[in-house]
Amino acid sequence: xxxxxxxxxxxxxxxxxxxxxxxxxxxxxxxxxxxxxxxxxxxxxxxxxxxxxxxxxxxxxxxxxxxxxxxxxxxxxxxxxxxxxxxxxxxxxxxxxxxxxxxxxxxxxxxxxxxxxxxxxxxxxxxxxxxxxxxxxxxxxxxxxxxxxxxxxxxxxxxxxxxxxxxxxxxxxxxxxxxxxxxxxxxxxxxxxxxxxxxxxxxxxxxxxxxxxxxxxxxxxxxxxxxxxxxxxxxxxxxxxxxxxxxxxxxxxxxxxxxxxxxxxxxxxxxxxxxxxxxxxxxxxxxxxxxxxxxxxxxxxxxxxxxxxxxxxxx
Amino acid sequence: xxxxxxxxxxxxxxxxxxxxxxxxxxxxxxxxxxxxxxxxxxxxxxxxxxxxxxxxxxxxxxxxxxxxxxxxxxxxxxxxxxxxxxxxxxxxxxxxxxxxxxxxxxxxxxxxxxxxxxxxxxxxxxxxxxxxxxxxxxxxxxxxxxxxxxxxxxxxxxxxxxxxxxxxxxxxxxxxxxxxxxxxxxxxxxxxxxxxxxxxxxxxxxxxxxxxxxxxxxxxxxxxxxxxxxxxxxxxxxxxxxxxxxxxxxxxxxxxxxxxxxxxxxxxxxxxxxxxxxxxxxxxxxxxxxxxxxxxxxxxxxxxxxxxxxxxxxxxxxxxxxxxxxxxxxxxxxxxxxxxxxxxxxxxxxxxxxxxxxxxxxxxxxxxxxxxxxxxxxxxxxxxxxxxxxxxxxxxxxxxxxxxxxxxxxxxxxxxxxxxxxxxxxxxxxxxxxxxxxxxxxxxxxxxxxxxxxxxxxxxxxxxxxxxxxxxxxxxxxxxxxxxxxxxxxxxxxxxxxxxxxxxxxxxxxxxxxxxxxxxxxxxxxxxxxxxxxxxxxxxxxxxxx
Numbered sequence: 001x002x003x004x005x006x007x008x009x010x011x012x013x014x015x016x017x018x019x020x021x022x023x024x025x026x027x028x029x030x031x032x033x034x035x036x037x038x039x040x041x042x043x044x045x046x047x048x049x050x051x052x053x054x055x056x057x058x059x060x061x062x063x064x065x066x067x068x069x070x071x072x073x074x075x076x077x078x079x080x081x082x083x084x085x086x087x088x089x090x091x092x093x094x095x096x097x098x099x100x101x102x103x104x105x106x107x108x109x110x111x112x113x114x115x116x117x118x119x120x121x122x123x124x125x126x127x128x129x130x131x132x133x134x135x136x137x138x139x140x141x142x143x144x145x146x147x148x149x150x151x152x153x154x155x156x157x158x159x160x161x162x163x164x165x166x167x168x169x170x171x172x173x174x175x176x177x178x179x180x181x182x183x184x185x186x187x188x189x190x191x192x193x194x195x196x197x198x199x200x201x202x203x204x205x206x207x208x209x210x211x212x213x214x215x216x217x218x219x220x221x222x223x224x225x226x227x228x229x230x231x232x233x234x235x236x237x238x239x240x241x242x243x244x245x246x247x248x249x250x251x252x253x254x255x256x257x258x259x260x261x262x263x264x265x266x267x268x269x270x271x272x273x274x275x276x277x278x279x280x281x282x283x284x285x286x287x288x289x290x291x292x293x294x295x296x297x298x299x300x301x302x303x304x305x306x307x308x309x310x311x312x313x314x315x
Numbered sequence: 316x317x318x319x320x321x322x323x324x325x326x327x328x329x330x331x332x333x334x335x336x337x338x339x340x341x342x343x344x345x346x347x348x349x350x351x352x353x354x355x356x357x358x359x360x361x362x363x364x365x366x367x368x369x370x371x372x373x374x375x376x377x378x379x380x381x382x383x384x385x386x387x388x389x390x391x392x393x394x395x396x397x398x399x400x401x402x403x404x405x406x407x408x409x410x411x412x413x414x415x416x417x418x419x420x421x422x423x424x425x426x427x428x429x430x431x432x433x434x435x436x437x438x439x440x441x442x443x444x445x446x447x448x449x450x451x452x453x454x455x456x457x458x459x460x461x462x463x464x465x466x467x468x469x470x471x472x473x474x475x476x477x478x479x480x481x482x483x484x485x486x487x488x489x490x491x492x493x494x495x496x497x498x499x500x501x502x503x504x505x506x507x508x509x510x511x512x513x514x515x516x517x518x519x520x521x522x523x524x525x526x527x528x529x530x531x532x533x534x535x536x537x538x539x540x541x542x543x544x545x546x547x548x549x550x551x552x553x554x555x556x557x558x559x560x561x562x563x564x565x566x567x568x569x570x571x572x573x574x575x576x577x578x579x580x581x582x583x584x585x586x587x588x589x590x591x592x593x594x595x596x597x598x599x600x601x602x603x604x605x606x607x608x609x610x611x612x613x614x615x616x617x618x619x620x621x622x623x624x625x626x627x628x629x630x631x632x633x634x635x636x637x638x639x640x641x642x643x644x645x646x647x648x649x650x651x652x653x654x655x656x657x658x659x660x661x662x663x664x665x666x667x668x669x670x671x672x673x674x675x676x677x678x679x680x681x682x683x684x685x686x687x688x689x690x691x692x693x694x695x696x697x698x699x700x701x702x703x704x705x706x707x708x709x710x711x712x713x714x715x716x717x718x719x720x721x722x723x724x725x726x727x728x729x730x731x732x733x734x735x736x737x738x739x740x741x742x743x744x745x746x747x748x749x750x751x752x753x754x755x756x757x758x759x760x761x762x763x764x765x766x767x768x769x770x771x772x773x774x775x776x777x778x779x780x781x782x783x784x785x786x787x788x789x790x791x792x793x794x795x796x797x798x799x800x801x802x803x804x805x806x807x808x809x810x811x812x813x814x815x816x817x818x819x820x821x822x823x824x825x826x827x828x829x830x831x832x833x834x835x836x837x838x839x840x841x842x843x844x845x846x847x848x849x850x851x852x853x854x855x856x857x858x859x860x861x
Contacts, residue, residue, distance in 0.1 A: 047458045048461040051458070051461045083379055084377075085518075086519065086521060086537065094537070095538060165581070166580065256568065256571075257568075259564070261536070
């Protein structure tokens with residue numbers, strides 16, 4: 001266990017380091033002039049320009065800028081956001097909770113509804129299964145930005161059930177504000193998880209062990225829990241883990257559609273404005289979250305199936 | 316004199332809105348599509364009958380600063396103008412009245428004396444002094460601050476506090492444009508002690524600001540909202556704030572904004588993106604008001620060494636453009652075809668003279684044959700014309716395509732040069748980016764209601780928007796005469812003569828004079844429809860509709 005965590009930690013650091021170079025380099029090469037963004041396209045005097053360039057170290061060569069960034073980051077200073085004129089750590093602190101809540105809410109929807117629908121669909125062939133199939137096919141085909149527009153159009157504009165914009169204040173208000181975004185974010189992943197769950201449960205149900213158990217007269221509920229679900233859980237876990245990791249990536253689109261003040265929407269804005277330090281910090285945070293979620297999935301393999309050794313799972 | 320390429324998505328490119336309430340194929344044109352009614356728009360909405368507790372107001376993006384020295388675009392101007400007072404005040408009709416300076420008088424043509432209004436306090440209770448005024452004006456001239464308004468003070472020699480209540484501005488040459496600038500961002504007064512204490516943090520989310528206006532800064536959470544609370548001790552009883560709390564929210568996406576206005580989550584906005592205009596006009600919970608504005612949409616010839624160096628080619632392009640169709644598509648009919656180069660909303664003085672000049676100017680009628688003839692006369696047939704565009708910006712892409720079609724139709728070898736939306740701004744800032752193109756599009760405005768405020772930025776040598784190096788000595792003389800002319804009627808005569816030269820020379824080709832657009836929830840009224848929201852605390856009039 002200790003070795004596993006150590007290995008995972010080293011892998012995380014290496015991934016972050018490579019990602020930090022890639023992101024910094026890509027942003028450096030991308031078109032756009034940070035000064036033009038700062039001045040909104042207004043012509044400024046050469047003196048004013050020089051002051052801005054010096055203030056944000058825009059004239060330093062790429063390796064120097066990267067080195068400065070890296071050394072400050074290692075001291076916990078992630079730099080200063082040129083466009084929001086705040087420390088990057090403040091920018092992130094103000095937005096991280098919205099994104100975490102949104103992803104967590106969507107993950108709960110994916111796990112509960114996805115696995116629920118999948119199991120139901122596997123155990124009740126016929127009409128239930130067909131409806132579930134139709135439902136998941138439609139969901140799988142709808143990208144989250146379209147889902148967002150549809151949900152807003154129906155539930156916010158037409159029916160006035162739920163709010164369409166912003167993150168709300170206080171628990172119940174926040175829950176109401178995040179419901180439509182979480183559904184939009186979860187929809188595709190939910191369909192995928194339901195499909196995989198259905199297939200795995202079907203496969204396990206027709207397996208020899210289950211047939212034997214049925215012939216021995218073991219109650220169906222126990223068979224489902226001990227044999228079917230337990231054995232089907234590894235593929236389900238893999239897909240659920242991966243799809244939850246993709247939620248972290250998709251969150252930008254959903255946050256923008258619902259005008260949420262989260263990390264994803266901020267990342268998109270910062271990238272358009274060439275706000276280096278913000279892009280760098282948020283991207284790395286997302287990369288880290290992605291790696292950590294995958295690590296947790298690996299860890300759960302070992303819990304579910306002792307035959308899986310952590311040492312090999314980590315490689 | 317500040318400008319920016321305004322991102323305005325055109326209706327035809329915005330059927331994303333179909334998802335919300337359905338996009339009709341035909342865009343309804345305004346019933347008030349005749350020129351007289353678009354010239355005489357009311358700058359106000361009906362007065363409010365009472366107060367309301369709170370309102371959420373949308374901006375097209377988050378404000379990035381509260382420092383007036385570096386504010387020049389819609390979000391920053393709207394927010395700062397609501398919180399802060401300038402020395403002079405722009406009224407909704409464009410006229411200029413007293414502000415924090417209760418009196419202003421040119422003692423001589425080169426000495427402007429400002430009397431500081433007594434009894435005014437900042438939000439923290441400290442009294443407004445002549446020192447604060449001198450400090451605030453000098454900030455614009457301090458190159459270390461990187462402010463944007465240094466150039467408007469180019470005739471200012473000294474700014475001094477004569478005594479506790481008088482500030483004297485001495486000039487190197489007469490400058491009667493200065494009062495206009497003092498009614499805009501360069502004339503905003505902030506508290507000296509506060510700004511000095513905050514240093515570099517002044518105007519940022521960490522530092523905030525300290526002004527005298529009808530609203531004080533309550534809480535600024537970038538990305539979420541900027542909250543203001545009413546200043547109960549506001550000095551101006553005609554602008555006692557009616558809405559107790561205002562939250563400004565940046566919403567870049569037109570469809571999202573439309574949703575917010577429809578559901579009532581957003582109470583109002585002066586919209587700059589007209590792509591969902593006709594949809595908003597059909598929404599029962601909001602009303603859309605048109606008002607006078609200082610904005611005009613242009614094609615900017617930026618390279619006069621190519622085919623656009625010939626006046627006849629510029630005239631031919633202007634003659635061949637189908638403005639009526641464009642205005643119907645882009646502004647649902649709510650724009651004027653330019654008989655003069657600036658919007659009638661800029662007539663802040665001598666209105667009758669400008670109106671007469673407008674009526675006397677030839678109507679803009681499309682004449683393709685005459686345009687083709689001009690191109691032949693200029694020997695420009697088959698010569699190249701490159702128009703800068705960005706397919707990532709719906710508004711720019713649509714108007715550039717229209718220009719491409721026009722240029723091809725009159726016989727030029729026209730091409731588009733596409734850049735990313737992030738790089739489009741470089742046409743305005745970077746001479747290197749302009750090297751490859753002959754022209755590009757923008758919507759822009761001056762700081763106060765005077766046609767010269769905008770014209771001077773692109774026709775005077777060294778003007779901050781003179782990208783092509785255009786120069787016409789007669790035009791320069793007329794504008795300099797206007798700037799040095801104390802009498803508004805005489806100044807208007809100079810400006811009208813300048814307008815005639817501009818319309819003949821077409822250093823920039825005006826496309827349309829849109830109205831401003833105020834969208835308000837039907838429960839609210841009182842906010843002005845006019846562009847004065849960019850420079851004065853007019854939002855204080857927002858309140859309940861009886």
